[in-house]
Amino acid sequence: MNRIILLNPGPVNVTERVRQALLQPDLCHREPECAQLIQSIRRKLLTAFGLDRTFLTALISGSGTAALEMAVSSCLGDGQSLLVVRNGVYGERIATMAAAHRMPTVTLDYEWGQPPVLDDIERALTAHPEIGVVALVHHETTTGLLNPVHEVGELAHRHGKKLLIDAISSLAGDALDFERSHVDYCVGTANKCLQGFPGVSFVLVRKEEMDALAQHPARSVYCDLYKNLKAQEQGETLFTPAVQVHYALDAALDELIEETVPARIERYATAARMLRNGFNDMGFEYLVDAAHRSNSLTALKLPDGIPYETLHDELKKQGYVIYAGQGGLKQSIFRIANMGDIRTEEFQRLLDVLKACLVKSPSLRG
Ligand SMILES: *Cc1c(COP(=O)(O)O)cnc(C)c1O
Helix, strand or coil, rough: CCCCCCCCCCCCCCCHHHHCCCCCCCCCCCCCHHHHHHHHHHHHHHHHCCCCEEEEEEEEECCHHHHHHHHHCCCCCCCCEEEEEECCCHHHHHHHHHHHCCCCCCEECCCCCCCHHHHHHHHHHHCCCCEEEEEEEECCCCCCCCCHHHHHHHHHHHHEEEEEEEEECCCCCCCCCCCCCCCEEEEEEEECCCCCCCCEEEEEEEECHHHHHHHHCCCCCCCCCHHHHHHHHHHCCCCCCHHHHHHHHHHHHHHHHHHHHHHHHHHHHHHHHHHHHHHHHCCCCCCHHEEEECEEEEEEHHHHHCCCHHHHHHHHHHHCEEEHHHHCHHCCCCEECCCCCCCCCHEEEEEEEEEHHHCCCCCCCC
């Protein structure tokens, strides 16, 4: 099949079934059919991740950042502060959001690609008793690094703090144990490892948090987690949802439940292993140590003398879209994600065309 393979970390290639789901009837969002669609998605999300009894979920129309802002701006009570681990673009974004909402923050900074030091977190929690919530990105898509959610969750729990996880690029791609890691708020989106379209994202909220949420000051109108949750619990939506992408997410969740979350994670892990074997053979160097890499994205150092644009354009001619580094890594790395509906033969062919690009380049390495 002649299609562009997206190796960027979302939006991802979707199946034909998910694409066809877009084409369902026009719908007024105040009619019962829309309420059923919203409830179906909310139920399936919890079912897919085994959270039916412990969590609630609020959908929001917008990219993952909308749901992240909904969680971040809603999670703190008056007088509390937010501890944010920053070791990539997305940790920084959480702190930026908190600042935009005038929420007090304590930040811990690490080089991009390096995991946080747990002792630093412990010290910050002891030094700042006003911290109410610890915020961490599960999969730092900037670098492909998996942050130690479980260890950080244990620390937060031991200090009586809540845990907020940006799992936008990891849900259904890397394992997340909501109970053992003491997750209270978890943010996800339709268009990464869930294999839906961009336009709807969500926050999973531990049920016991509802009472506390009701007391938190409202810092946003659109992104008010409590009000969105309450409306959706009553079968309503606060504002007009992006109906068609909800149809597609509902179908994508059917596929996820059929495949199962553990099997999808295994499929991604297998693809990443195969790609990395190929990268090793070609002599590529990695940004992140093997022990910390996610299942769904690999950050590779650009070979000497091959600018990103050249590599990108060569691969695009062959039907593959790769992804640039961000910020200080823009000139030195490129990224290859393996999220979405991509077949083994397509990954195999990517390795072949990548190898051909290196051979064509005068300063090849492998
Ligand atoms: C993709 C992503 C987001 C959200 O980005 P959008 O452009 O809003 O989709 C947030 N956090 C992480 C870790 C991500 O990978």
